[in-house]
Amino acid sequence: MGNIIVTSIGRDRPGIVAGISNILYQHNANILKTRASILGGLFVMVMVVDVSKINLKLEELVSKLKEKGIELGSGISVEDEKVYRRKKKLIAFDLDGTLIKMETLDELAKAAGVYDEVKKITRMAMEGKIGFREALKKRVKLLKNLPVEEVEKLKERIEFNVGVQDLVKELKKAGFVTAIITGGFDVFANYVAEKLGIDYVYANRLIVRKGVLTGEFEGKIVSARSKLKALAEIAKKEGISLSECVAVGDGANDIFILKSSGLGIGYKPKKVVENHAKALVNSEDLRTIMAFIGGGQIRKDVIRKLKRR
Amino acid sequence: MEKDDRVVIVAVGKDKPGLIAGVTSIISELNGNIEDMDQVVLQEVFIMSLIVRFLNLETKEKIERLMDMLNREGEKLGLKVHVYPLSRL
Numbered sequence: 001m002g003n004i005i006v007t008s009i010g011r012d013r014p015g016i017v018a019g020i021s022n023i024l025y026q027h028n029a030n031i032l033k034t035r036a037s038i039l040g041g042l043f044v045m046v047m048v049v050d051v052s053k054i055n056l057k058l059e060e061l062v063s064k065l066k067e068k069g070i071e072l073g074s075g076i077s078v079e080d081e082k083v084y085r086r087k088k089k090l091i092a093f094d095l096d097g098t099l100i101k102m103e104t105l106d107e108l109a110k111a112a113g114v115y116d117e118v119k120k121i122t123r124m125a126m127e128g129k130i131g132f133r134e135a136l137k138k139r140v141k142l143l144k145n146l147p148v149e150e151v152e153k154l155k156e157r158i159e160f161n162v163g164v165q166d167l168v169k170e171l172k173k174a175g176f177v178t179a180i181i182t183g184g185f186d187v188f189a190n191y192v193a194e195k196l197g198i199d200y201v202y203a204n205r206l207i208v209r210k211g212v213l214t215g216e217f218e219g220k221i222v223s224a225r226s227k228l229k230a231l232a233e234i235a236k237k238e239g240i241s242l243s244e245c246v247a248v249g250d251g252a253n254d255i256f257i258l259k260s261s262g263l264g265i266g267y268k269p270k271k272v273v274e275n276h277a278k279a280l281v282n283s284e285d286l287r288t289i290m291a292f293i294g295g296g297q298i299r300k301d302v303i304r305k306l307k308r309r
Numbered sequence: 310m311e312k313d314d315r316v317v318i319v320a321v322g323k324d325k326p327g328l329i330a331g332v333t334s335i336i337s338e339l340n341g342n343i344e345d346m347d348q349v350v351l352q353e354v355f356i357m358s359l360i361v362r363f364l365n366l367e368t369k370e371k372i373e374r375l376m377d378m379l380n381r382e383g384e385k386l387g388l389k390v391h392v393y394p395l396s397r398l
Contacts, residue, residue, distance in 0.1 A: 014342045018333035025330035034329065034357075036346035045346070 010074030012043035077279030094249035095182035144215030163287035202230040322388035324355040
């Protein structure tokens with residue numbers, strides 16, 4: 001096992017270095033190099049840590065560090081040094097709750113007057129009582145006869161999460177291929193993609209006949225595995241490996257995509273996601289993500305010195 | 310003299326786990342906020358420099374107490390620790 005890179009980015013407060021370094025010390029990890037600074041109002045710390053003599057499993061150390069990051073209110077990432085140094089070239093975002101504030105299926109359900117029934121099915125799916133595909137089928141069926149105008153009207157109410165436009169602009173400037181991979185619907189995903197200039201959209205399509213929803217859908221983005229498959233497809237087309245990909249998401253169906261990407265970022269993640277993402281961002285502001293990816297000035301300033309090793 | 314709450318802390322010693330934890334825990338106990346930090350291991354020698362802001366560090370006693378605590382911790386860890394108030398540099 002080589003070294004790990006621990007990055008902490010967040011609002012400045014006393015105790016961040018002490019908190020992280022104490023955990024490393026307790027488990028006999030040796031910090032080889034640290035650089036920390038306040039940059040753009042954020043406290044950024046990057047550590048290169050030798051974990052060859054640790055007294056517990058690496059996964060356990062990683063989850064302790066992530067817990068600490070959450071406790072300190074900072075974004076935190078723990079990455080393998082080799083993967084960390086690979087340049088990232090592609091980024092895939094989840095839609096609902098990640099790029100935008102709206103949970104679009106909930107809003108569709110409200111418009112169709114079937115909110116409570118839809119919520120009930122969502123909950124069952126979350127608890128694992130029914131599969132994702134089945135749950136999606138059942139919920140879309142409840143939307144039958146909803147006029148298309150109602151769907152279109154919802155688009156105007158879409159709000160981006162804080163920092164989304166800036167983040168995507170910076171990513172594009174840095175040459176990233178960008179994608180939305182969502183278990184939601186293409187009407188919203190395409191709208192958002194167009195507004196932000198996103199390159200790829202993978203979503204499901206609500207079927208419309210005579211101006212109303214038929215209660216059916218087509219599309220394959222119905223599970224955590226299918227999201228990963230979509231990412232792999234884009235990566236292959238672009239000639240990029242999965243270790244050069246960044247994925248950002250918050251929900252159970254993002255688990256595989258977060259786990260398999262070079263850098264998986266849980267953005268305000270649900271509890272089940274925390275263990276599968278290398279980085280956790282709990283702050284509202286998505287621009288923190290730019291700092292993690294390393295394209296942003298913040299992390300560049302910090303790692304410039306690290307690279308001299 | 311212009312008021313400046315910042316101090317430079319430099320620590321040097323033989324590298325082993327726990328050095329950063331030891332020094333920064335004391336800083337955090339005393340409510341110091343690390344604003345800049347650079348740490349490296351060169352041929353098994355641990356070298357760390359910090360710029361730390363302590364609110365209301367005006368009084369001489371406080372600075373002396375800080376130096377005292379850091380020196381004592383440094384002795385335990387096998388580190389030489391030096392503290393320089395920025396206002397006196």
